[in-house]
Amino acid sequence: MADYKFKFRSYQRKFVRSLTTSHGNWDIREGIILRLTDETGKVGWGEIAPISWFGSETLEQALNFCHQLPTEITDEMIFSISDELPACQFGFESAMGEVGEQGAGSREQGETYLTYSALLPAGEAALEQWETLWQQGYRTFKWKIGVDAIAQELEILKLLVHRLPSSAKLRLDANGGLSYEEANLWLGTCDRLQANIEFIEQPLPVEQFHKMLELSVFYATAIALDESVATLKQLTNCYAKGWREIFVIKPGIVGSPSRLCKFCQEHEIDAVFSSVFETAIGRQAALQLAAALSRQNRAVGFGINHFFAKEETWLQNLCKDL
Numbered sequence: 001m002a003d004y005k006f007k008f009r010s011y012q013r014k015f016v017r018s019l020t021t022s023h024g025n026w027d028i029r030e031g032i033i034l035r036l037t038d039e040t041g042k043v044g045w046g047e048i049a050p051i052s053w054f055g056s057e058t059l060e061q062a063l064n065f066c067h068q069l070p071t072e073i074t075d076e077m078i079f080s081i082s083d084e085l086p087a088c089q090f091g092f093e094s095a096m097g098e099v100g101e102q103g104a105g106s107r108e109q110g111e112t113y114l115t116y117s118a119l120l121p122a123g124e125a126a127l128e129q130w131e132t133l134w135q136q137g138y139r140t141f142k143w144k145i146g147v148d149a150i151a152q153e154l155e156i157l158k159l160l161v162h163r164l165p166s167s168a169k170l171r172l173d174a175n176g177g178l179s180y181e182e183a184n185l186w187l188g189t190c191d192r193l194q195a196n197i198e199f200i201e202q203p204l205p206v207e208q209f210h211k212m213l214e215l216s217v218f219y220a221t222a223i224a225l226d227e228s229v230a231t232l233k234q235l236t237n238c239y240a241k242g243w244r245e246i247f248v249i250k251p252g253i254v255g256s257p258s259r260l261c262k263f264c265q266e267h268e269i270d271a272v273f274s275s276v277f278e279t280a281i282g283r284q285a286a287l288q289l290a291a292a293l294s295r296q297n298r299a300v301g302f303g304i305n306h307f308f309a310k311e312e313t314w315l316q317n318l319c320k321d322l
Ligand SMILES: O=C(O)CCC(=O)c1ccccc1C(=O)O
Pocket: 051, 054, 117, 118, 119, 142, 173, 175, 226, 273, 274, 275, 276, 277, 300, 301, 302, 303, 304
């Protein structure tokens, strides 16, 4: 049983280009950095980076939770954080894990074996951007769909597939923004293209799970659930209802890392780990989980650095002040 001194601070970070999805534009990432210090003075950092439009708690709920905690907390308190606050479960539990770690370096290891998927800008800009990312070494790309008119997007897809080297893999992410007819059109097109389309991510809204299950049987192109499995409770539910294609796991919002590990060890799911646009603190903890739990060589969706300015020192300054 350990006691920790607890401190936190909220942050705001502007994207250099907005993240455009079928939900609209996202321009500023807001989150919370937290610090736990044990009796011996060992420090662990954690990050709470909710995405409420995706199914996690809101930043306000996370801040309220942090404010009502005492300045001294125990691991019991951390393990009893409500399932309604999945991003908080991740932030506190990963900070606690860091305090308990054996020494620097141990956590860096697994990450070197991961391959990364780069997020392309939505729309036509993808046709230009992929090349820079290819030169940086990326071989898997993700493009957002369901943003513009479908006819226009299907044209861009054909151009993109034509231009990408044949060894590249492409993921299409609809963020739940397609109608059933559009989903059929996308999946049918992907089946016919005979290109390296790795999967279509979350074609339909969360409520239409059974339709996605049908589509996953009907088409050869794989489907990955994302919004449908945003939290561990949803993930467990979709698995129980028979989902056996791909699961996108965003460690930053899925909930308790230890319960996620337990689930992944009990069920051999095909998982793709993905970023929530967290800072280096959350990213480190998320990638550690990805390295431990990834199977089937799925690239992790953490190739998102080009959405932020380079050489950012604000995080170090924030940590120094905390
Ligand atoms: O998964 C990736 O490759 C990049 C991350 C990403 O797309 C994303 C980032 C923040 C919020 C939602 C999403 C998403 O997958 O829909």
